[in-house]
Amino acid sequence: MHLSPPMDINDKWGWIAPMQEGKKQARQHTGGMANLAGNVFESHFGTWRVVSALERLSVGEAARLALQLRKCDVDDWVEDRRAERHFFQLKRQKKISWGAVRSEFVSQLATKVKGKSVKVSLVVRTKLQRTKLQTSKSAVAGAQVLFFPGTLQPQEVLTTAPALATLRAASIGTSPTRSDLEVIWSSIDFTWQKVRKPGKFVGVARVLEALPDQNFPPLRHSWKSPPRWREAENLLREVRGLSFSLDGGYFIYDDGSGTKGRYSSRTSAFRKFVRRVLKMRPKNLDALRDIL
């Protein structure tokens, strides 16, 4: 694995703050967000959670993810880990009170999952909403409030989240451009849309398997060198002026005179390059450039 252990997203980023103990619980249920499908807020939140789960998977912490999980009161997003099941309710309205979610939260917090603790979080769009809900006298005891910025652009999530630094570095290098981040984000988003099964859990390993090779080689668990790579590597080492490395899933090269590039070392393009090196046996940089 190439990734170092992730930081605790919730602590470091400060998006989740512990809920104060609630007081008297009302019984009224005034409804929730009936349909979040197609909602940008939900989509961004979901993709962010998938990204976080991928990062944790890299250190062996698997999770199962679900949206609209069956037979749940709080079902917008659910994460199932070894010792914990975490339910999220997303609320993008400007005005939100505990009364609107109370019965669902109380019911969900009362559920038992064998061998696991149960956490229930309310996700809101602004810090002000979070603060108000945290300090509310009618807060639901045991529930948490999570702040997820409704206006955040996808690439900003990847840029600003310190917990994702290792993922960024491994996927696209240490100084990714906004376009690089958009490709990463969109790839994860579209892969999740493809593999998710509303109502059921999907393992994050399944998401990892479905990610396109060209964008995510570093996240894979192992890299198998193309046939005869060692032979090609020895030929390349003899090309004067060329420096190269196989780093984080990429073949990175620099000809020392201004040309730099990289291949994802899992793509067919890279395997073709290896075959061309073996066939053409380049002796100098000019010959090599013709087969890149």
Next chain:
Amino acid sequence: MSRTELKTRSFSNLSTPEVKKELTRLLNEPSFVQYRDAMTKLGQQLGAAVKERISSKAFALVTTPEDADFLTRGMLEMLPRRRAHLACYWTSRHHFPGRADVATVTQSFVDPSMPRTVETVVIAKSIIASGCIVRTNLEKFLTEVKPVRILIAAPVMLSGAEKQLRDDFPPSISKRFEFLTFAIDSVQEGRTVKPGVGGQVEARLGLKGKSDRFSPALVKEWRAAMTAHA
């Protein structure tokens, strides 16, 4: 150019009769030799417009592999080459349904003598539609070099591309933009601007089938000149 296409095209005040003639040549199904010639001549006209707008200090010229030997070479013929620093970016384009295209850089050539700061950077592109490639190239260039002014030069642009590009960058960057173009088209069919530059540039220039990382002659010459100078 058909009458319908004429209605969807507007010309800028940089557009001379000679420019209009070359723009029309691009559309008249010429051989790739004629197409290359027309593109080079448009590059010269664009280069002349750029020359009036750059100072006597060093400037950077950013291009794509397909434009390097024609549009960009034409521009360079009109510009003080000794003060020019070339950068060329090879990109891979990604299409996600329902979203704007996005590209990432797979290979780059940056003049080894490129200063860390330049007075002006000129981004040369044969046509700007979504602005995806211009944005990617400029983003990459800005990670290495700090320009004071950013000239974005293309013979043809799609209506709205300027706003899109401005919106893609923070105001601190986009306020430095200056767009130079001859014609603005307002119709796009699929991913092709109509009349645009007569179709997909790589195919029209006869470059289809070339390796994704082929080195344009301009880059080879530049590299050789730098090596000789060193």
